[in-house]
Amino acid sequence: MNMSLCIGLTLSPTWLNGEGWRRADSKAEQLFSSQYYLELAQRAEAAKLDFVFKPDSLFFNKEMADKSPGHTCLDPIVMLASIARETEKIGLVATMSTTFSEPFTVARQLQSLNWMSEGRVGWNIVTSIEGSGNFGKGEMPSSKERYERALEFTEVVRKLWASYPNEALTINRESGQFADQEMIFPIHHKGEFYHVEGPLNVPAFDSTSIPLFQAGASDLGRNFASFVADACFAATPDLESAIELRRDLHTRAHKHGRDSRAIRVLPGMHFFLGETREEAQQLYQDAYAHLTNEQRLAAVQRILGVDLSHLSLQSRITAKDIPEVMENVRSRTHADLLRRIIINEEPTLQTLLSKPEVIGSAHWVVIGTPADAVEEIIRWYRHGALDGVIALPGGSVQSLNLFLEKVVPLLVEKGLFRKEYSGNTLSEHLHEKVKK
Incomplete structure (x- = not known):
C-alpha cells in the first residue's frame, strides 16, 4: 500500500x-453567507477530500x-465552527497569523474548534505580509523577525496544548474528581517575544497533536516549515x-x-477545466481579459x-x-518565483x-480537460514533486464541479486516492494509505 494523495480544497x-x-452562476451575492461555504465543504466531504482550507x-x-x-x-474560526456542526469527516484547516495574534488565544480557539469537530482541525501558520496598521503597529517587522516570532509563537501554542492533556479528564462521579490537577501544569514561558503563564483552560481533545500547515517558500519559510510543519502548502x-x-x-x-x-x-x-481543451482555454482567457497592459506592468x-x-x-x-537583491517586495516567495522564470526563459x-x-x-x-488534470497530477507525483494538491478552481464554478465530479473519481480509479474515509480525524487522513 502507498500513501494516498492528500487533497485539500x-x-x-x-x-x-x-x-x-460577474458570471450568472457565480453566486457572488452569497459570499458572506455561511450556507455558501457549508455547501462547498459538504461537497468536498462527499468527494472524500482530506480537508477544506480557509x-x-x-x-x-x-x-x-x-x-x-x-x-x-x-473570519476562519467562525466560518469553520459553523461547518464543523454540519460535517462529519472532512478536515478543517484554519489560517491564523503569528504576527497579529496572541498564542493563548490561538491555542484556545483551535483546541475549542478541535472539540467541536471531534479532532478534525489543522492550523495554517502564517506570518502575514500586510495589515500592521490595523493592529496599532508601525511598519511590518522584517521577514527574519516575523519568522523568529512565529517559531516562538508555535512553541508556546504547543506547550499550552500539552499543559492540559486529555488524560487529565477523569470525570469520576464516585470520587468527585473532574480532572487530575497533578497532570495540569503552567508552562511558565518567558522568551524573546512572549511571556505566557498557562495552563490552557481547554483540555486537549485527544492525545494526538493538531496538525500544523505552513506555506513559506523563502529560505526562512522553508526552515520554519521543515522544523514544525506536518504539511506544507507550496506555490x-x-x-x-x-x-x-x-x-x-x-x-x-x-537535519532537524x-x-x-x-x-x-x-x-x-x-x-x-472544460469538457474540451478549447473550452478550458477560453475560460482562462476570459478570466483575465479585463486586465490592461498597464495593470499587468x-x-x-x-x-x-x-x-x-x-x-x-x-x-x-x-x-x-x-x-539581484530584491528589497521591500510584498512577498519574497512570489518575487523569487517570477525572477526564476525570467532567468530561465528570458521571455518577451x-x-x-x-x-x-x-x-x-x-x-x-x-x-484542459479533467483527464489532462489527472495526467498532470500523476506526472508530478511520479517525479517526486508532490504528496497531494490544494485545489484552486479558476474561471467559473464549472472548474470546481469537474474537479469533484471527474478528476477525483479518476484518481480513485488509478489507485491514488481513497474511495472512503478510513479515519475520523485530520491526522488520520494525512497519513492514510490507499488500499490496493
Whole structure:
C-alpha cells in the first residue's frame, strides 16, 4: 500500500477572481453567507477530500472593491465552527497569523474548534505580509523577525496544548474528581517575544497533536516549515521548482532530526477545466481579459519592485533587467518565483505579462480537460514533486464541479486516492494509505 494523495480544497472562491464573479452562476451575492461555504465543504466531504482550507487576510485594499471581492473574507474560526456542526469527516484547516495574534488565544480557539469537530482541525501558520496598521503597529517587522516570532509563537501554542492533556479528564462521579490537577501544569514561558503563564483552560481533545500547515517558500519559510510543519502548502509554477522544494524540505527536516516523510508537500493547483481543451482555454482567457497592459506592468512592479513600462512589448526580459537583491517586495516567495522564470526563459515583455504568475497567481496552472488534470497530477507525483494538491478552481464554478465530479473519481480509479474515509480525524487522513 502507498500513501494516498492528500487533497485539500480552498474555501476562498478562487473561481470568482478576475471577471469570474460577474458570471450568472457565480453566486457572488452569497459570499458572506455561511450556507455558501457549508455547501462547498459538504461537497468536498462527499468527494472524500482530506480537508477544506480557509485562507485569511487581515487587511483590505479598498481600491479593488469596485472591480472584485478583493481580500474580503469571513473570519476562519467562525466560518469553520459553523461547518464543523454540519460535517462529519472532512478536515478543517484554519489560517491564523503569528504576527497579529496572541498564542493563548490561538491555542484556545483551535483546541475549542478541535472539540467541536471531534479532532478534525489543522492550523495554517502564517506570518502575514500586510495589515500592521490595523493592529496599532508601525511598519511590518522584517521577514527574519516575523519568522523568529512565529517559531516562538508555535512553541508556546504547543506547550499550552500539552499543559492540559486529555488524560487529565477523569470525570469520576464516585470520587468527585473532574480532572487530575497533578497532570495540569503552567508552562511558565518567558522568551524573546512572549511571556505566557498557562495552563490552557481547554483540555486537549485527544492525545494526538493538531496538525500544523505552513506555506513559506523563502529560505526562512522553508526552515520554519521543515522544523514544525506536518504539511506544507507550496506555490510552485513548474515541475522543476516543485521537485526542488520537496527535496529541500525533506533534507532540512532530516537535519532537524525529523522523519522527512512526515512532511506532506502540497502544491497549489490553479486549474481551468472544460469538457474540451478549447473550452478550458477560453475560460482562462476570459478570466483575465479585463486586465490592461498597464495593470499587468503594475503587477510586475508590485511583485519585483521594478518598472518595465519603458520597454517595448517585444523586448526580451533577462536577469539584467531585474535587481539581484530584491528589497521591500510584498512577498519574497512570489518575487523569487517570477525572477526564476525570467532567468530561465528570458521571455518577451508581452509573454511575461501573460504569465499566470503576473496576472493570476504564483501557483501551478493547469488548463484542459479533467483527464489532462489527472495526467498532470500523476506526472508530478511520479517525479517526486508532490504528496497531494490544494485545489484552486479558476474561471467559473464549472472548474470546481469537474474537479469533484471527474478528476477525483479518476484518481480513485488509478489507485491514488481513497474511495472512503478510513479515519475520523485530520491526522488520520494525512497519513492514510490507499488500499490496493
